[in-house]
Amino acid sequence: MLKVAFLGANGKMGRAMMEGVAAESDIAVVGAMDLIGVGSAVAAVDGLKIDGDMEAMIRKTDPDIVVDFTSPSAVKENVMKVLALKKHLVVGTTGLGAADLKEIDEAARAAERVVFVAPNFALGAVLMMDFAARAARYFPNVEVIELHHDQKKDAPSGTAVKTLEMMAAEREKIRQGQADEIEKIPGSRGGEYEGMRVHSVRLPGYVAHQEVIFGGKGQTLTIRHDSMSRESFIAGLNLAIRSIADQTPGLVYGLENIL
Numbered sequence: 001m002l003k004v005a006f007l008g009a010n011g012k013m014g015r016a017m018m019e020g021v022a023a024e025s026d027i028a029v030v031g032a033m034d035l036i037g038v039g040s041a042v043a044a045v046d047g048l049k050i051d052g053d054m055e056a057m058i059r060k061t062d063p064d065i066v067v068d069f070t071s072p073s074a075v076k077e078n079v080m081k082v083l084a085l086k087k088h089l090v091v092g093t094t095g096l097g098a099a100d101l102k103e104i105d106e107a108a109r110a111a112e113r114v115v116f117v118a119p120n121f122a123l124g125a126v127l128m129m130d131f132a133a134r135a136a137r138y139f140p141n142v143e144v145i146e147l148h149h150d151q152k153k154d155a156p157s158g159t160a161v162k163t164l165e166m167m168a169a170e171r172e173k174i175r176q177g178q179a180d181e182i183e184k185i186p187g188s189r190g191g192e193y194e195g196m197r198v199h200s201v202r203l204p205g206y207v208a209h210q211e212v213i214f215g216g217k218g219q220t221l222t223i224r225h226d227s228m229s230r231e232s233f234i235a236g237l238n239l240a241i242r243s244i245a246d247q248t249p250g251l252v253y254g255l256e257n258i259l
């Protein structure tokens, strides 16, 4: 039985993922921690309560793996603290940049532990990124529109960043649009990554959605993925948890590494 503990246990993802993980017969949720809701019961696990002290919770429950669904501002410090306690991690929290990932990789190797970071645990989203990277070879003109619920803190989404990175690795770098275009409202053309444009929509009602639109002469190609509910992330998270034992120490970045 694999023992896991959750950080961010009172959050939207924390609660939904604990339910999905606890339903598996080979994985047990032994610990839960958050800064809010401390002392309240974890609905998915009989007798488990949310702890407010991360290090004490980990020492007490001795999990094999710590799962982090906290916030972009907290995740890196959490990862470093958990590595110091010699635990493996699966991280779903977004917002880690390339420099953070490099530092995490070094710290994980030094601690001889695995840190599995996936900006998106939905299988369909991983396929969308893969298809987009392939299409970018033939269609270098591309814009990404990602749409999320209005409580999301980081923009663009981790999935959008990963999609742009994967397309940049395949795509001929070009400047898109008119060289002398004018933004009448600042930001109208969105963010820019290696010449590609990215737009973040934040509205109540959405969960997590992304469209990658390619334009060529006389044609467009749209690749779209929709997570209709947080259930879409459960299977990928369970895969990542089970894969930890097969990884070599260091950073694993992206669910595609184990598909």
Ligand SMILES: NC(=O)c1ccc[n+]([C@@H]2O[C@H](COP(=O)([O-])OP(=O)(O)OC[C@H]3O[C@@H](n4cnc5c(N)ncnc54)[C@H](O)[C@@H]3O)[C@@H](O)[C@H]2O)c1
Pocket (backbone or CB within 6 Å): 007, 008, 009, 010, 011, 012, 013, 014, 033, 034, 035, 036, 069, 070, 071, 072, 074, 078, 091, 092, 093, 094, 095, 118, 119, 120, 121, 122, 152, 208, 233
């Ligand atoms: N990888 C994926 O597939 C995937 C899917 C959806 C969301 N996410 C990401 O997961 C993260 C959480 O999303 P959410 O919608 O659950 O957010 P949320 O705000 O509902 O929950 C975050 C929780 O983390 C807690 N928290 C903040 N700092 C903490 C700390 N230092 N220690 C412990 N707990 C702390 C907050 O109190 C809150 O309860 C975001 O970064 C989001 O982008 C990832």
